Amino acid sequence: MFAVGSLAVLLAACKSQGGAGAVKIGLVTALSGQSARSGEAITRGLTVAIDEINAAGGVLGGRKLELVRRDDESNPARGVTAARELIHREKVAVLFGGLDTPVARAIVPIASQAKVPFMVPWAAGTAITQNGTSPNFVFRVSAVDEEVDKAMVAYARETFAAKRPGLILLNNAWGESNEKGLKAALAAAGSPLAGSERFEPSDVDVTPQLGRLRAAGADALLLVGTVGPSAQVVRSLDRMGWSVPVVSHWGPAGGRFGELAGPNAGRVTFVQTYSFAGPVTPARDKVLAALMAKYPDIKSPADISPAVGVANAYDALRLSALAIDKAGTTDGEAVRKGFAAIDRYEGLIKTYERPFADGRHDALTEKDYVWARFEGDAIVPVQRG
Numbered sequence: 081m082f083a084v085g086s087l088a089v090l091l092a093a094c095k096s097q098g099g100a101g102a103v104k105i106g107l108v109t110a111l112s113g114q115s116a117r118s119g120e121a122i123t124r125g126l127t128v129a130i131d132e133i134n135a136a137g138g139v140l141g142g143r144k145l146e147l148v149r150r151d152d153e154s155n156p157a158r159g160v161t162a163a164r165e166l167i168h169r170e171k172v173a174v175l176f177g178g179l180d181t182p183v184a185r186a187i188v189p190i191a192s193q194a195k196v197p198f199m200v201p202w203a204a205g206t207a208i209t210q211n212g213t214s215p216n217f218v219f220r221v222s223a224v225d226e227e228v229d230k231a232m233v234a235y236a237r238e239t240f241a242a243k244r245p246g247l248i249l250l251n252n253a254w255g256e257s258n259e260k261g262l263k264a265a266l267a268a269a270g271s272p273l274a275g276s277e278r279f280e281p282s283d284v285d286v287t288p289q290l291g292r293l294r295a296a297g298a299d300a301l302l303l304v305g306t307v308g309p310s311a312q313v314v315r316s317l318d319r320m321g322w323s324v325p326v327v328s329h330w331g332p333a334g335g336r337f338g339e340l341a342g343p344n345a346g347r348v349t350f351v352q353t354y355s356f357a358g359p360v361t362p363a364r365d366k367v368l369a370a371l372m373a374k375y376p377d378i379k380s381p382a383d384i385s386p387a388v389g390v391a392n393a394y395d396a397l398r399l400s401a402l403a404i405d406k407a408g409t410t411d412g413e414a415v416r417k418g419f420a421a422i423d424r425y426e427g428l429i430k431t432y433e434r435p436f437a438d439g440r441h442d443a444l445t446e447k448d449y450v451w452a453r454f455e456g457d458a459i460v461p462v463q464r465g
Contacts, residue, residue: 102146103139103410105130105397106172108162108187109179109202111151114308118179118334121389122201123149126176128370128390129397139404148172152183154306159183160190167194173410174199174400176393179334180306181205181225181254192217195412197419199400201392204228204329205257209441217416220442221396221429222388223330225254227446228351229261232327233269235349235451236300240325244274246298248289248313250305250331251278258304258329274298281309286316294322303328303348310348311340318344325349333386338454345454352452353444354391354429355461356381363428367394382458395427399435399443 107126109119130145138144148170150162159177166172167190174197178184184203191198192213200208200220209220236242247262249255259276266273274296277289290313293301303313303326310332317324328350338345356368371378371390384390402425403418404410419436426432435443452459 102144103404104146104148104166104170104172105400106163106166106170106175106177107147107149108152108159108166108175108177108183109149110154111149113154114336114340115154115179115306115334117336118202118386118389119151121384121386122176122179122393123147124371124375125201125390125393126397128367128374129394129401131370131374133398133401139401140408140410145401152177152179154180154183156180156182156186160186163187163190167191167196172196173404173412173415176201176396176400178203178208181208181257182252184208185211185253188213188218195416197400197403197412197415199396201396202389203254205254206261207257215413215416216441217412218441219396219399219419219436221392221399221444222442223351223353223444223449224442225257225329226261226264228329228449229258230265230268231351231446231449232302232329233262233265233271235351236302236325236327237269237271239349240300240327242271242300242325242327244272244297245300245302245327246274246293246296247276247302248286248293248305249276249278249303250309251280255304262302262304279305279309279313281306283309283312285319286313287320290316290320290322294320294324298324300325300327304331305329306331307334307337308340311337311342311345314341314344314348317347318342323347330386330388332454333388333452333459336457338457341454347453349451349453349462352386352450352459352461353388353448355450355452355459356384356387356391357461358450361428363426367391367428382460385457385459387459391428395425395429395432395443398427399425399432 406418
C-alpha cells in the first residue's frame with residue numbers, strides 16, 4: 081500500500097510539472113514565402129535563448145526546453161490549424177507566433193480558449209494584446225501599432241519637415257489598424273492629412289494611388305506594408321520619378337526587400353526595436369557570439385537580418401522561461417500569472433523592469449524604437465534628424 085501511495089504522489093507531482101520530459105515551446109510563423117527570412121530570424125533568436133537556458137540547467141529544476149515549429153505561410157487559416165496542433169497535440173507550455181498581424185489575431189482566441197500563453201515576437205497590431213479577453217493570455221515583446229504610428233509621424237515631421245503627409249497602406253487588418261492610429265497621431269500633432277490610399281498584396285503597380293497622393297500635395301509618405309507590397313510602392317515611385325520621403329512601419333525589414341525594391345530600397349526609413357550595429361553591451365556580445373558560432377552565414381552584425389526577429393524572440397523566450405519558473409509548473413494559468421510576477425531581466429533589447437505587471441501585456445514602448453534603412457541587403461541604423 082505504501083508503494084502504491086508513493087506512486088500516486090509521484091504521478092501527481094509529475095502531472096503538476098507537466099510531465100518529466102522536455103518543456104515544449106511552440107512556434108507558428110512564416111517559414112516559406114517572402115517573409116521566410118523573418119521566420120528564420122525568430123527561430124534563431126528562440127534557439128540561441130533555448131541553448132543558453134538548457135546549458136544552464138533548463139527550467140523547473142532541470143527540464144530542458146524543446147522548440148517545435150510549424151509554417152503558417154502567412155495565412156491565418158493555416159496559422160489556426162498549426163496553433164491547434166501545437167497546443168493540443170504537442171502540449172506546448174508557451175506558444176510563440178504571429179509574424180503577420182492577421183495570423184496573430186486569428187490565433188488569439190485559440191490560445192485563450194485553451195488557456196495557453198501566447199507570446200508574440202513580431203506582429204504589431206494593437207488589438208493582438210488589447211483583445212478584450214479576461215484573463216488575457218497574450219503577451220508581446222515587439223512594436224505596437226499605436227506607438228509606432230506616433231513615432232512615424234514624429235520622425236516624418238522632425239527629419240523631413242513633413243507638413244502634409246499621405247498614407248499608403250496595405251489593404252488588410254494591419255493596414256486598417258495603422259490607418260486609425262496614424263490619423264489620430266497626425267491630428268494630435270496638428271498635421272493635416274493629404275490623403276489615405278490602400279493597395280492590395282497582389283498589386284504590381286501602385287502609381288494610381290500614389291498619383292492621387294502627389295496631386296493632393298503629400299510631402300512625405302507614411303507606409304504600412306509587408307515586404308513584397310512595400311517593394312512595389314518603391315518601384316512605383318521610381319516609375320513616377322517622385323522622390324518623396326518614405327517613413328515606414330517595419331514591414332520592409334521582414335524579408336528580401338533590398339532585392340525586391342531595387343536600387344532605391346534605401347529611400348525607405350523604417351522603425352525597428354533593435355540593431356546589432358547599435359550600442360555594444362555584454363548581452364549583445366554574448367548573443368552575437370552565439371549566433372556566429374551556430375550559424376555559418378553570420379560573420380558580422382550586418383549579417384543578422386532582420387535583427388528585430390532575433391532580438392525580440394530571444395528576449396521573449398528568456399522572459400517566458402522566467403514565467404515558467406515563477407509558475408513552478410507548465411500549467412497555462414499558472415504561467416500566465418508567472419509573466420506578471422517577473423521582476424527584472426537584463427535583456428538584449430533593454431533591462432526589463434516588471435514588464436508584464438499591473439495588467440501590461442506589451443514589454444516594449446516607443447522609447448525602445450530605433451530607425452533603420454537598407455544598404456544593399458543589410459539593415460543599418462540611421463540617426464534621428
